[in-house]
Amino acid sequence: MAAREFFHKAAKDTKIMNFNNSLEFAKELDKADKLSAFRDKFFFPQLNGKEAIYFCGNSLGLQPKTASAALQQELSDWAQFAVEGHFHAKNPWFSYEKLFDKPLAKLVGAKPSEVCALGSLTNNLHLLMVSFYRPTAKRFKILCEEKPFASDQYALESQVKFHSFKPDEAIIELKPRAGEFTLRTEDILAKIEELNDELALVMIGGVNYYTGQAFDMKSITEAAHKVGALAGFDLAHAMGNLVMNLHDWNVDFACWCSYKYLNSGPGSVAGIFVHEKHGNNLELPRFAGWWGNNPDTRFKMEKGFIPAIGADGWQLSNATVFSMAVHKMALDIFDEAGIGNLRKKSEKLTAYLEFIIDEINSRQFAVGSRQSKITLLTPRDKNQRGCQLSLVLSENGKQIHEQLLKAGIITDWRNPDVIRLAPAPLYNSFEDVWKFGNELNKIMER
Ligand SMILES: Cc1ncc(COP(=O)(O)O)c(C=O)c1O
Structure with a gap:
């Protein structure tokens, strides 16, 4: 201008x-x-x-x-109970992740079963792409914004290569019009329509880390579904920043970190959203770990992974209690403020x-x-x-x-x-x- x-x-x-x-x-x-x-x-x-x-x-x-006292509580419970802390800690570690369902669901506009606190952002993006980027010879392209955050670029690039496609052909970047800094929604939607049955996935930031542009996740998801593709969002810069309605918008999946607007500390536990239409589909391919197994049979330690219903089914490992303790304190503040x-x-x-x-x-x-x-x-x-x-x-x-x-x-x-x-x-x-x-x-x- x-x-x-x-x-x-x-x-x-x-x-x-x-x-x-x-x-x-x-x-x-x-x-x-x-x-x-x-x-x-x-x-x-x-x-x-x-x-x-x-x-x-x-x-x-x-x-x-409140972070320090929350951490201290877990340290004291560890000192006092050791392994028994899984059941006798103030907040038993065995089911610690359940503390986050309601507050996270409120923040992204989801059902509690559609969210889970786990892992780290880039790890989770990979885990979700294993389930939601399932390219075929015809439908293999991923649409993203120009120059997404480096970790997202590398994740997309390596996923594409993992499926034996060429990043240059499979990853389509949305560029602003000449002389403009940000993307026009109409251009994003038009590109989705143009890619049509070659488009496997729209994977875009809810808010772009560099320009600060927030994308119209509802329209993008609708457009992706119209051509038979899926829509996922990296909410690193949207979480705790925007009001979202991921369930109603029919978003397929999303992931975020908690150390930015959520104030949960450096490298703290991240989180995911998986729409219930996918979370209820136990046949969906995924990389599995024991904590994602149905809790009723988790400790039987038997052959044959049976996923937990909902986003919980993407967990690999047991709760990272120390970072989650701080995360809980931070989410309590969000709950209070609204x-x-x-x-x-x-x-x-x-x-x-x-x-x-x-x-x-x-x-x-x-x-x-x-x-x-x-x-x-x-x-x-x-x-x-x-x-x-x-x-x-x-x-x-x-x-x-x-x-x-x-x-x-x-x-x-x-x-x-x-x-x-x-x-x-x-x-x-x-x-x-x-x-x-x-x-x-x-x-x-x-
Ligand atoms: C948009 C975006 N994606 C990915 C990442 C990487 O996150 P992590 O190191 O937690 O995997 C960041 C970190 O700032 C980010 O801003």
């Missing part, structure tokens, strides 16, 4: 929201925020001896203050960040009479984004990122010129956003 056009659009949008770029105004917004107390439930990192302003919840969420309430705040918080950025941009634009210095990669339509905004800085981006850090503001840098900012509604405030803008403006004026 040309700078002038960008500026006019920005001015129009901000008028609608009636925002104001002042500390007093930001504080007023915080006062009116019913979720503001949730900030106190988290530890903030320290920079230069004071609490940092943290915008990296899309990378690693903050630690809930994902619908969080999303409402998130839309406003991100819109405020967008307004502040437009303001700075228009000032810089007016002062230097040059092209805009900051370009927004993320769509301006709130229905096409979560809380993240990705900014392209036309000059000295890396230095700006470093100077922000020096000023106590943690953002995420992506080569060659992108800063990603994710104001998380659970713990970020409007004041955080204003302070970021104030600092960015100072740096850019220098």
Whole structure:
């Protein structure tokens, strides 16, 4: 978009929201925020001896203050009960994974039997693709967004090779139109229709990690099914960020991690969704382990795997209790806040960040009479984004990122010129956003 056009659009949008770029105004917004107390439930990192302003919840969420006691509980139960902890721990380890069915189901809009906390994101993606990428000579293509996260690229590439297809022929990447940064839903749907009976699977991020674009999972799933393909989503950047209805949208499968918006700690236990129409199909091929066996016969230790009904049937191993203990604490906070309430705040918080950025941009634009210095990669339509905004800085981006850090503001840098900012509604405030803008403006004026 040309700078002038960008500026006019920005001015129009901000008028609608009636925002104001002042500390007093930001504080007023915080006062009116019913979720503001949730900030106190988290530890903030320290920079230069004071609490940092943290915008990296899309990378690693903050630690809930309840995490340490929950971990301590499991350590004490281990010390006190050893193997008997499987049955006598406060939360018996034998059925630990069942603690997550309800809270995860709420977050993705599913039935409790359709979700399970297990493993890690990339491992789970492979496990799910074993079941849901079953190519034939004719129908072998996978549709994904251009340059998905590296781990997803490698997973798709290796799955395709595993089935003896060539990645160049089997993996079709969706590219934005010339001069655009993000994908148009109509183009995604048209591509699905075009690939038709060659398309085996649409495997796409719920929210793209780089641009922050949220995809229309419902329409994509419908379109995939119409041509006889399946639809799966990597929800790494959507989980705890968007309101989803995976069951009603008829999504076939999804996987996510819990260390971003779900604040469950580095490398913590991940999770999956498998629609009940597949979860109830015990004939579906899968890679199996004892914990995915029907619990009634699991300990008979006999030949012949009989899958548990639902997403539980994809488990391989017994519960990773230490990381799950923290995960539970984090999900309790989500339960208390409610994902619908969080999303409402998130839309406003991100819109405020967008307004502040437009303001700075228009000032810089007016002062230097040059092209805009900051370009927004993320769509301006709130229905096409979560809380993240990705900014392209036309000059000295890396230095700006470093100077922000020096000023106590943690953002995420992506080569060659992108800063990603994710104001998380659970713990970020409007004041955080204003302070970021104030600092960015100072740096850019220098
Ligand atoms: C979109 C996406 N996919 C996959 C991964 C890899 O996750 P993991 O290392 O937990 O398997 C990440 C990690 O940030 C991600 O953002």
